[in-house]
Each structure stands twice: as structure tokens, then as C-alpha cells.
Amino acid sequence: MFAFLNPALLWTGLGLMSVPIVIHLFFRHRHQRIRWAAMSFLLAALRKQKRRIRMENLLLLLLRCALVALLGLALARPQASAGLLASLTSGSRNIVLILDTSASMAARHTGRTAFRRAQEQASELLKSLGDSSKVTLVVTRDPELGGVPRAPIERAHPDDVRRRLGSLRTTHGPNRLGEVIRLAGQKAAEMTGRRLLIFVTDLQKRDWRNAEGSIYEDLRRSLRSLRRGDQEAPPLVVLDVGRSGLANVVIEDFTRVEGREPIAGQAVGLAVRVVNYGGEEAAGNLTLYRAREMDGTFQKLDSQAAKIKRTVGVGSPSFEEHAFYVTLEEGSDGPLRFRVAFEGSEGGRDRIEEDSRRQLALRVRQPLRILPVRTFSYALKLLDLVSNEPWLDWLDPVRPADLSKADLGKVDLVVWADADVDGLDAEGVFNLETFVRRGGGLLAYTGTFTAAAPANRLFFKERGQGLFPMLLGAPVELDLESAVELDLTKEIHHPLFSGMTSDARARTFFGYNPLRITWYRPVTGYPEDAVVARWTSADDAPAVLTHRLGRGRVVVVTTTPDERFKILNGSLIPPLFFLDATHFLVSEDDSHRNVSVGAPITVLLPSTTRNVTVERPEGAGGTLVEPIADASAPFSFTDTAYPGFYRFSMETAVAPGATPGTAVHVAAVNVEAQEGDLRRASFTELQRNLPGVDLHLAEQATDAIPQRETHVRSELGRALLAGVGILLLVEMLMAWRFGSRRRWQA
Amino acid sequence: MPENARKYLDPEVLQGISGLYVKARLIVEGFVSGLHRSPFRGFSVEFAEHREYVPGDDVRHLDWKVYGKSDRFYIKQYEEETNLRAWIFVDVSESMEYGSGALSKIEYARTVAASLAYLIVRQRDAVGLCLFEQEVRRILPPASSTGHLSALVQALAETPTGGHTALGDVVHRTAEQLGRRGIIIIISDLLDETDSVLRAVRRLRHANHEVVLFHLLDRNERTFPFQRSTLFEGLEGYGDITADPPALRQAYLQELEQFVRTLRRGCLGDQVDFVDLDTHQHLDVALSRYLASRGARK
Structure with a gap:
């Protein structure tokens, strides 16, 4: 029924019960001697009082023993049990219990995580509530919902919520406290009566003031909105389960060194940034692992070859950056998986295990072999601009008449550099078509020298069956009223544009921005999957067409129907676009492969993808098969609450009747490094930033209920002290009544 | 006068009471002039009143001047002032040794006795002394000389304490020596049977003595203020008792009150002055209170 804050004092008090008896016995044989005359009286x-005196003495002795025992009981600070307290308070509360499930709650201290402490404190808190109380539980991150807050159980009996606590786990990402408080506020708004918000958290500083700004204003607004008439907004109790001054070593970044395409046979640089958020220097080993392609198990790379193991000492608070250079084997064509881990010499400094390792998935490509087709030398300007890219293997240019089947068999991409079509015969066109249908790429720049009539005759066929999707120079009906200027990266999810970047210098000098286009739809006379676009600058606006043919793809940069293309002679804009388009054709952005927990993984699908099989990391839910209805849109996978590698296998059909092929995309999901920063917000800071909010800090569940229960607890202590006082008064009165302030030694 | 006896003649005490007169409530027969009114008229020099002659009156007391004026026989009556014949009985039993203040009961009693004796002698009255316990330890017949006073005071100072109080026996033995009626002053703690005490005073009253009973107790005996556990060693042959005084106080005080009430009531019935004395009271205050009360009854 009772627990005691100072149980030692209880036992001391019980021991002191014997004090009156000891005093009695001790003084029994200690008395003064007086020669007395009035002995007869x-x-x-x-004779008359002997019996009464004996009874009175016994009564006084018992009273004094009880007095001492009660004093000990009061000093031991008894805490009423839940049931008793509930019966005493006999009131119900409506509580929104917010449990911090962010990654930082996994920080260990003396073998227990902050989350474990949070569960215990929350459980104790729930035990102290009366049966008529209702509790809504809000977790700050729900792994099943990609890390957004959620209320898994609402307005339930405290015992039901308590049972639910055990099944909760920490997640691997940071809190978005703004959303959390809004949700908690909504839940509190649905309640009536005495409401209370209790936030069980480690008070991680970044939660309250993160990169997106302070959440204080958000919090203030949410709480104020809960006022109802005369009823004040519910108080917010922060139940602190964190620990101050915890050191933690974090792999904050693990990326490919910029400018180095992961090309087979070449070395790729992997940069690691190790941050020490602790209060003292941390030492340990930084080790690079690579997953074997056959079974996915991680092995240390050859330490001699790659120097993959470093002994590092990270100052405090400071960071270190290391780079590993790994040569990718010839023949590697699939995604590669790397892991880097800081293995501290003293485990205590790595409070969160998940943030001291980080993984990276790279897509390795064979170098792209490009065959330029040109007639005139001006097209060499294009080559000069792009030929120094390390991942492009430019072959010697050929003339259209020399385009042989053998040459086409050696290359991945043909660049049609405004060549004259006169030299190209039907066989050459057939060879080129076959090359594309089998998966080759054709990037066609149709300028002044690619005459429209012969080009149309050779390259255009009805229903998009030819190399070109349109007739060059043909009038095109554009629905001018529906023209919309769009940001490609946000509005048009087309593979052609989604991977493109623009050169800042070109943007500045030429007004060139391939990511902003004017989009017309519908466009009469084009196959359905064609896209028409042009530069935003209307005066020099060529059209960009993309066209799929078989397994391959054709990109045509051509004139608009009014033949303004001609004025583009000598402009650098088309070559720049060529460069971007080439990038698109041969590379992928790693940003889609390496994301933080909760962020979506975007996978560009082959056009004939029928379904995608997602293999999640161990413990994250197993394998998932998603049918694909529209392969033109990127596949976005959002269920990335668990760190690890996610493997996407895309089953494709090349053509009717052909054998399905499989493309593979691997993405790495990492714990957000910012969760490794265990520095804490001070309660003073919270108070300062939340003026007008009824804010309380509690370090124990017993202190979290700020009003009536606490009042009852203090009343209990006061009642015991009052009991001591009353007993003392009774004792004094009885002692007086029994015989002029009868002494304790009597 | 010995030095130790002189202290019982404390000038402060005497100064405090010298302005007062001890007057007997009852008229003591005697011839000695003084302040005490005598019931025996016709012998003294001071005219009191006239009354008509009745046959049998001594014709020597006829007032001829009145007869000459009024032609009626009147007898001249006189008030005779006579010497007081006083006895002071002082209890010297062992119980009188007890004292918690500056003076023990016996010291206090000696002082009071000496003061009264001096006062009485100064008024030219005779004073006698009887020191007693269960026996008469010393007895000095009444006299009014200064030398007698010295002897009396010396006797007071020299007589040691001992034995237990038995006032009844003492009065019984000394009754014959007390002579004609006078005033008997008894100073004692009266720790005796109440019946015995009352019997004694009754006998004295029966012999027409005026009796003044000074009941002398120590302040502690009246209040029983002890707090600590105490071993009471009994005087006058009582055994020892260990007791918790606070527990017994009420009953003790009841017993004491009962005892005093019985004595007071008995004394009242026998027209005996019963005066409580406390060893902590100032001597002059005690005596003044008594003498003032007697003066009021004159």
C-alpha cells in the first residue's frame, strides 16, 4: 500500500520505538533521595493510586512509543500506492502521454537505455492513476508510418496503456516535435475534464531547435489552442529521462567523393566524417566493410590494399574526416554495398550503436562507349566540351556513310552530331534502329545540316515506329492556352528530366535552365509517350523530344515548327544540353540510393517494369512485391524506418514474347546522424521560450502529476506530521492530567 | 544571650510586628495591667461603666457622685488590665527537621517562638515554653522578665530534635502545670493523628485557655513539587518509599488537604485559632497576619 522515499528512516523510527522503554528502564534505578517528613500522606x-498509576504509566508508555514510531513513519516520507492514491484523490484525469521514440532514446547509460527508463517511468505514472482516468498514448515516431507521430491507443484505461508500453521500441530517426505537439494537442482537444500533457523525453536539444527552426512557437500555439472558455490550457509536464554529459561518437557522413563516378576499373573515393559529441576524446578503429555480391555478408576489405582500417582519435567536441579509396573491379556492374563502422575502444562512448556505423550503396557502371556521327567539324565543339568526362569513352567520329554494324556493336550510345543524312542508306538506318531496339541510345542533334526532308524519310515512321517521333519541320499544333511553365524536378516526373542538372555557369551566361520548360499538352501528331519541351527563353527555343524504341531510347533535340533552330548556330546551349542528356543516359544520382531513415527511396524504373520486389533489411518486414502500373513514374518507397540495405529487383519485359529481364537497385538507409548529438535542452531554456505555458519539469514519475495527486501526497506527509503533533499534544495533556507533566523516565 | 539564640530575635522580625498588639480573644483573668481586657471588673483602676445597684453588690463600689446628682445608686465598674499568661508549645520532633528553603521547619518554629516570646515579654506579659515531641523535652514556666526571655530563647536554641509528635500525650501531661487560663500557642507540623491533636486542643479549651495553633509545614510539603523519581526516606520511623512524584501529587495533596481540613474544622468548632504557616513565608508576614487577625477580632 505504501512505498517509502526514505525507508532507512522508517526502520530508524521503528527502532526508536524502544527509546521510551529504554528511558523508562534506565531511569528506573536513578532517583533522587529526600528525607521526608509527611510520609503519612x-x-x-x-495506597490509593498504585493501580491507577500503573495503568497510566503503561498508557503513557504506549503513547510515547506510538509517537516515536509515527515520527519515523512521517520522516520516511511514505508514498501511497496507486490504488490508495486513486481512492484518496477519487478524481479522474485525461492524460495525453507522449513517449519519445526517437533514436537518441536508444542512448545507453549504465547499461540501460533512456527509452527503458522512459517505459519504467511511464508505467509507474500510469499505475498512479485512478481507474476512471483515460490515457491517450502518442509516440513521437511510428516506424510503420515512416517516422511520423501516431497515437496507437486512445482514451484507454491506464492499465491497457501500460501493457502497450512494453511492445514499443525506439526508432532510428529524429523527432519532428512540431507534428508531435500538434497531434498531442488534437488528442487533448478531444478530451474533457482535467487534462494533462506528459512528455517523456530525453530533452535532446535538436528536437526543440533543429535545422528547420524552433518549435517553440508551434508548441505555444498548439497549447494555447486547447483553452476552452474558462478552462485553461492543460499543463505540459516534461518528464526527463535523459542524462547529461553523455559522450557519443557518430559517423555523420559516408559518401562517394564528388567528381568520381563509380566506374568499373577505376578507384572511387569514399569519404567518412566522424563526429564526437562527447565531453572527452574518443579513440577507436574506423573500419570499412564491403558486402559480398553473392550473399550480401559484410567483410573487411583487404586492409593492405585499401587501408580500410584507421585508428582515429576524435577530440571533443570535434570531428575528423577520412577518405577510403577503393578500386572497383572490372566487371562489377551491380550495386555495391559498403559499411563503415567506428568501433570504440571503450563501448561507453558509443552510447547509440546504430549511429556509429553507416552504409553506402553505389551503382557501378562500365564506362560508356560513345560513337559520334558527324559530317562537319563544328560538331567537334560538342566533343570538346564533353570528351574530358572520365566516364565517357569517346570513339573516333564516323561519317553517316561509315556507320557499320560492327561499330554499333561496340558502343552504348550514338551521338548524331548534326550530320548530313545524305550518306546514310536504308541499311544504315536499319542498323541504327536495331541498335536502339536492343538497348542502345541515340542522342540526335538535328541542326542546320540535318536536312528535314531526307531525315524525315529515313528516321520517321508512323505510330512512332521510327527513330524519330516526329517529322522535322512539320507543323505542330500546340494548345497554347494550356502551356504551363513547370519546374521539371518537382512537377514532371519524367526520367528524361529527373536526373538532369544544370551548369551554374551556363545558367548565368546563356539563360540556360533545362529544368524549367514550357510544357504543351496535348501535342497533336506525337506518340503518347513523347514529351515536348523547350527552353524558357522563347527566342532560342528548340524542342526536346524523347522517344522509346524497344529497349533503347532516343533523345532528339530539334527545331520548333517555325524553324527558329537556325539561329542557334554557334550557340553553346545545345552542347550543354547534350552534356546533361548524356549524364542522364549513363548515370544515376546517388542521393536516391543513400537516405536517412524515414526518407523515401526513389527508383527509376525501366519502361517495361511489371513489378518491383523490395527486399528489406533483416527485422524490417521481409520481402514485398509491388506491381507496377505506370513505369514512367519513378517508384517511391517510403517504408524506410529501419536502417540497412533495401534491394529493389525490377522485373521487365522487353517486348511481347521476349524473356523478362531483371534490373537491380540497392539503396542504403542510415540512422540520422543528428540523433547522435546527445546535448540536451535545459528546462530554463524551455521556460524562457514558452512564456505563458503551464510548464513543469519532473524527474520522477511520482512528481509528474503536478496538482491534486501531488497535493494528496504532500497532504499525506502533512497528515502524518499532524498526527505526530496531535499525539504529542495528547501525550502532554495525559502526562499533565496524570500528574503534573509526568516525565518520560517515569 | 548566646549568638545562635540571638538570631531568633531578628530585629527585622520584631520591627515588623512591634506596632501590633496581641490581644486575647477571650478575656483572661488576672490582675496585671496591660492591653488585655479582663472579664473581672471591679479590681482595676480604669473606669468602665455604671450599672444600677442590685442587692448583694459591694457597697464600696457605689458611685456617690452619681447618687448626689441623680439620687440613684449606681455601681462603678472598672476594667482591670492584667498580664497575659502565655505558653508557647514548640514541636521538636524529628519531622520538624525537614526543610527545603532557607529555614527548616524547626528553625522556623524556633524563630517564630522566640519572636512571640519577646513580644509578649515586651508587653510585660508572662510567657512560658514547652518543647515537646512524644515527651516533654523542656518546660519553662511563664515569666515576664528579660532574663527569663534569655533562658527561653536559649532553651529553644539548645534543644535538639528527635522522636515523633504526640501532642495529645504532651498536653495530657502538662495540663496541670499550665495554671490559670491563658493563651496557648502551639507551633508544630502536627504530623500526628488528627484525633490526638484535636483532643489535645479540646482539653486546653476545656481548661479555658485560648489556643492558637500554628500549623507549620514546608512549602514542598504543601505543594509536593518533585518531578524526578524520588526515594523518600521517612522521618519519625517511617520506612523508605520510591515513587514517581507527578503520579502521586494529586492524591498526596488530597490527603494533605483532608488532613488540614479536618484540623481546621475541629479547631473552628473549639474556637481555636488555626493558622497555616509556611517555612517560605517571611516571618514578619506570618506573625503580622496572625496578630492582625487577632486584632480584628478584638
Whole structure:
């Protein structure tokens, strides 16, 4: 029924019960001696009072023992049990219990995580509530919902919520406290009566003031909105389960060194940034692992070859950056998986295990072999601009008449550099078509020298069956009223544009921005999957067409129907676009492969993808098969709450009747590094930033209920002290009544 | 006068009471002039009143001047002032040794006795002394000389304490020596049977003595203020008792009150002055209170 804050004092008090008896026995044989004359009265009094005195003495002794015992009980600070307290308070509360499930709650201290402490404190808190109380539980991150807050159980009996606590786990990402408080506020708004918000958290500083700004204003607004008439907004109790001054070593970044395409046979640089958020220097080993392609198990790379193991000492607070250079084997064509881990010499400094390792998935490509087709030398300007890219293997240019089947068999991409079509015969066109249908790429720049009539005759066929999707120079009906200027990266999810970047210098000098286009739809006379676009600058606006043919793809940069293309002669814009388009054709952005927990993984699908099989990391839910209805849109996978590698296998059909092929995309999901920063917000800071909010800090569940229960607890202590006082008064009165302030030694 | 006896003649005490007169409530027969009114008229020099002659009156007391004026026989009556014949009985039993203040009961009693004796002698009255416990330890017949006073005071100082109080026996033995009626002053703690005490005073009253009973107790005996556990060693042959005084106080005080009430009531019935004395009271205050009360009854 009772627990005691100072149980030692209880036992001391019980031990002190014997004090009156000891005093009695001790003084029994210690008395003063007096020669007395009026003995007759004394003897008569003694005869009459003997029995009464004995009873009174016994009563006084018992009273004094009880007095001492009660004093000990009061000093031991008894805490009423849940049931008793509930019966005493006999009131119900409506509580929104917010449990911090962010990654930082996994920080260990003396073998227990902050989350474990949070569960215990929350459980104790729930035990102290009366049966008529209702509790809504809000977790700050729900792994099943990609890390957004959620209320898994609402307005339930405290015992039901308590049972639910055990099944909760920490997640691997940071809190978005703004959303959390809004949700908690909504839940509190659905309640009536005495409402209370209790936030069980480690008070991680970044939660309250993160990169997106302070959440204080958000919090203030949410709480104020809960006022109802005369009823004040519910108080917010922050139940602190964190620990101050915890050191933690974090792999904050693990990326490919910029400018180095992961090309087979070449070395790729992997940069690691190790941050020490602790209060003292941390030492340990930084080790690079690579997953074997056959079974996915991680092995240390050859330490001699790659120097993959470093002994590092990270100052405090400071960071270190290391780079590993790994040569990718010839023949590697699939995605590669790397892991880097800081293995501290003293485990205590790595409070969160998940943030001291980080993984990276790279897509390795063979170098792209490009065959330029040109007639005139001006097209070499294009080559000069792009030929120094390390991942492009430019072959010697050929003339259209020399385009042989053998040459086409050696290359991945043909660049038609405004060549004259006169030299190209039907066989050459057939060879080129076959090359594309089998998966080759054709990037066609149709300028002044690619005459429209012969080009149309050779390259255009009805229903998009030819190399070109349109007739060059043909009038095109554009629905001018529906023209919309769009940001490609946000509005048009087309593979052609989604991977494109623009050169800042070109943007500045030429007004060139391939990511902003004017989009017309519908466009009469084009196959359905064609896209028409042009530069935003209307005066020099060529059209960009993309066209799929078989397994391959054709990109045509051509004139608009009014033949303004001609004025583009000598402009650098088309070559720049060529460069971007080439990038698109041969590379992928790693940003889609390496994301933080909760962020979506975007996978560009082959056009004939029928379904995608997602293999999640161990413990994250197993394998998932998603049918694909529209392969033109990127596949976005959002269920990335668990760190690890996610493997996407895309089953494709090349053509009717052909054998399905499989493309593979691997993405790495990492714990957000910012969760490794265990520095804490001070309660003073919270108070300062939340003026007008009824804010309380509690370090124990017993202190989290700020009003009536606490009042009852203090009343209990006061009642015991009052009991001591009353007993003392009774004792004094009885002692007085029994015989002029009868002493304790009597 | 010995030095130790002189202290019982404390000038402060005497100064405090010298302005007062001890007057007997009852008229003591005697011839000695003084302040005490005598019931025996016709012998003294001071005219009191006239009354008509009745046959049998001594014709020597006829007032001829009145007869000459009024032609009626009147007898001249006189008030005779006579010497007081006083006895002071002082209890010297062992119980009188007890004292918690500056003076023990016996010291206090000696002082009071000496003061009264001096006062009485100064008024030219005779004073006698009887020191007693269960026996008469010393007895000095009444006299009014200064030398007698010295002897009396010396006797007071020299007589040691001992034995237990038995006032009844003492009065019984000394009754014959007390002579004609006078005033008997008894100073004692009266720790005796109440019946015995009352019997004694009754006998004295029966012999027409005026009796003044000074009941002398120590302040502690009246209040029983002890707090600590105490071993009471009994005087006058009582055994020892260990007791918790606070527990017994009420009953003790009841017993004491009962005892005093019985004595007071008995004394009242026998027209005996019963005066409580406390060893902590100032001597002059005690005596003044008594003498003032007697003066009021004159």
C-alpha cells in the first residue's frame, strides 16, 4: 500500500520505538533521595493510586512509543500506492502521454537505455492513476508510418496503456516535435475534464531547435489552442529521462567523393566524417566493410590494399574526416554495398550503436562507349566540351556513310552530331534502329545540316515506329492556352528530366535552365509517350523530344515548327544540353540510393517494369512485391524506418514474347546522424521560450502529476506530521492530567 | 544571650510586628495591667461603666457622685488590665527537621517562638515554653522578665530534635502545670493523628485557655513539587518509599488537604485559632497576619 522515499528512516523510527522503554528502564534505578517528613500522606496516596498509576504509566508508555514510531513513519516520507492514491484523490484525469521514440532514446547509460527508463517511468505514472482516468498514448515516431507521430491507443484505461508500453521500441530517426505537439494537442482537444500533457523525453536539444527552426512557437500555439472558455490550457509536464554529459561518437557522413563516378576499373573515393559529441576524446578503429555480391555478408576489405582500417582519435567536441579509396573491379556492374563502422575502444562512448556505423550503396557502371556521327567539324565543339568526362569513352567520329554494324556493336550510345543524312542508306538506318531496339541510345542533334526532308524519310515512321517521333519541320499544333511553365524536378516526373542538372555557369551566361520548360499538352501528331519541351527563353527555343524504341531510347533535340533552330548556330546551349542528356543516359544520382531513415527511396524504373520486389533489411518486414502500373513514374518507397540495405529487383519485359529481364537497385538507409548529438535542452531554456505555458519539469514519475495527486501526497506527509503533533499534544495533556507533566523516565 | 539564640530575635522580625498588639480573644483573668481586657471588673483602676445597684453588690463600689446628682445608686465598674499568661508549645520532633528553603521547619518554629516570646515579654506579659515531641523535652514556666526571655530563647536554641509528635500525650501531661487560663500557642507540623491533636486542643479549651495553633509545614510539603523519581526516606520511623512524584501529587495533596481540613474544622468548632504557616513565608508576614487577625477580632 505504501512505498517509502526514505525507508532507512522508517526502520530508524521503528527502532526508536524502544527509546521510551529504554528511558523508562534506565531511569528506573536513578532517583533522587529526600528525607521526608509527611510520609503519612505519601503512604496514603500511594495506597490509593498504585493501580491507577500503573495503568497510566503503561498508557503513557504506549503513547510515547506510538509517537516515536509515527515520527519515523512521517520522516520516511511514505508514498501511497496507486490504488490508495486513486481512492484518496477519487478524481479522474485525461492524460495525453507522449513517449519519445526517437533514436537518441536508444542512448545507453549504465547499461540501460533512456527509452527503458522512459517505459519504467511511464508505467509507474500510469499505475498512479485512478481507474476512471483515460490515457491517450502518442509516440513521437511510428516506424510503420515512416517516422511520423501516431497515437496507437486512445482514451484507454491506464492499465491497457501500460501493457502497450512494453511492445514499443525506439526508432532510428529524429523527432519532428512540431507534428508531435500538434497531434498531442488534437488528442487533448478531444478530451474533457482535467487534462494533462506528459512528455517523456530525453530533452535532446535538436528536437526543440533543429535545422528547420524552433518549435517553440508551434508548441505555444498548439497549447494555447486547447483553452476552452474558462478552462485553461492543460499543463505540459516534461518528464526527463535523459542524462547529461553523455559522450557519443557518430559517423555523420559516408559518401562517394564528388567528381568520381563509380566506374568499373577505376578507384572511387569514399569519404567518412566522424563526429564526437562527447565531453572527452574518443579513440577507436574506423573500419570499412564491403558486402559480398553473392550473399550480401559484410567483410573487411583487404586492409593492405585499401587501408580500410584507421585508428582515429576524435577530440571533443570535434570531428575528423577520412577518405577510403577503393578500386572497383572490372566487371562489377551491380550495386555495391559498403559499411563503415567506428568501433570504440571503450563501448561507453558509443552510447547509440546504430549511429556509429553507416552504409553506402553505389551503382557501378562500365564506362560508356560513345560513337559520334558527324559530317562537319563544328560538331567537334560538342566533343570538346564533353570528351574530358572520365566516364565517357569517346570513339573516333564516323561519317553517316561509315556507320557499320560492327561499330554499333561496340558502343552504348550514338551521338548524331548534326550530320548530313545524305550518306546514310536504308541499311544504315536499319542498323541504327536495331541498335536502339536492343538497348542502345541515340542522342540526335538535328541542326542546320540535318536536312528535314531526307531525315524525315529515313528516321520517321508512323505510330512512332521510327527513330524519330516526329517529322522535322512539320507543323505542330500546340494548345497554347494550356502551356504551363513547370519546374521539371518537382512537377514532371519524367526520367528524361529527373536526373538532369544544370551548369551554374551556363545558367548565368546563356539563360540556360533545362529544368524549367514550357510544357504543351496535348501535342497533336506525337506518340503518347513523347514529351515536348523547350527552353524558357522563347527566342532560342528548340524542342526536346524523347522517344522509346524497344529497349533503347532516343533523345532528339530539334527545331520548333517555325524553324527558329537556325539561329542557334554557334550557340553553346545545345552542347550543354547534350552534356546533361548524356549524364542522364549513363548515370544515376546517388542521393536516391543513400537516405536517412524515414526518407523515401526513389527508383527509376525501366519502361517495361511489371513489378518491383523490395527486399528489406533483416527485422524490417521481409520481402514485398509491388506491381507496377505506370513505369514512367519513378517508384517511391517510403517504408524506410529501419536502417540497412533495401534491394529493389525490377522485373521487365522487353517486348511481347521476349524473356523478362531483371534490373537491380540497392539503396542504403542510415540512422540520422543528428540523433547522435546527445546535448540536451535545459528546462530554463524551455521556460524562457514558452512564456505563458503551464510548464513543469519532473524527474520522477511520482512528481509528474503536478496538482491534486501531488497535493494528496504532500497532504499525506502533512497528515502524518499532524498526527505526530496531535499525539504529542495528547501525550502532554495525559502526562499533565496524570500528574503534573509526568516525565518520560517515569 | 548566646549568638545562635540571638538570631531568633531578628530585629527585622520584631520591627515588623512591634506596632501590633496581641490581644486575647477571650478575656483572661488576672490582675496585671496591660492591653488585655479582663472579664473581672471591679479590681482595676480604669473606669468602665455604671450599672444600677442590685442587692448583694459591694457597697464600696457605689458611685456617690452619681447618687448626689441623680439620687440613684449606681455601681462603678472598672476594667482591670492584667498580664497575659502565655505558653508557647514548640514541636521538636524529628519531622520538624525537614526543610527545603532557607529555614527548616524547626528553625522556623524556633524563630517564630522566640519572636512571640519577646513580644509578649515586651508587653510585660508572662510567657512560658514547652518543647515537646512524644515527651516533654523542656518546660519553662511563664515569666515576664528579660532574663527569663534569655533562658527561653536559649532553651529553644539548645534543644535538639528527635522522636515523633504526640501532642495529645504532651498536653495530657502538662495540663496541670499550665495554671490559670491563658493563651496557648502551639507551633508544630502536627504530623500526628488528627484525633490526638484535636483532643489535645479540646482539653486546653476545656481548661479555658485560648489556643492558637500554628500549623507549620514546608512549602514542598504543601505543594509536593518533585518531578524526578524520588526515594523518600521517612522521618519519625517511617520506612523508605520510591515513587514517581507527578503520579502521586494529586492524591498526596488530597490527603494533605483532608488532613488540614479536618484540623481546621475541629479547631473552628473549639474556637481555636488555626493558622497555616509556611517555612517560605517571611516571618514578619506570618506573625503580622496572625496578630492582625487577632486584632480584628478584638
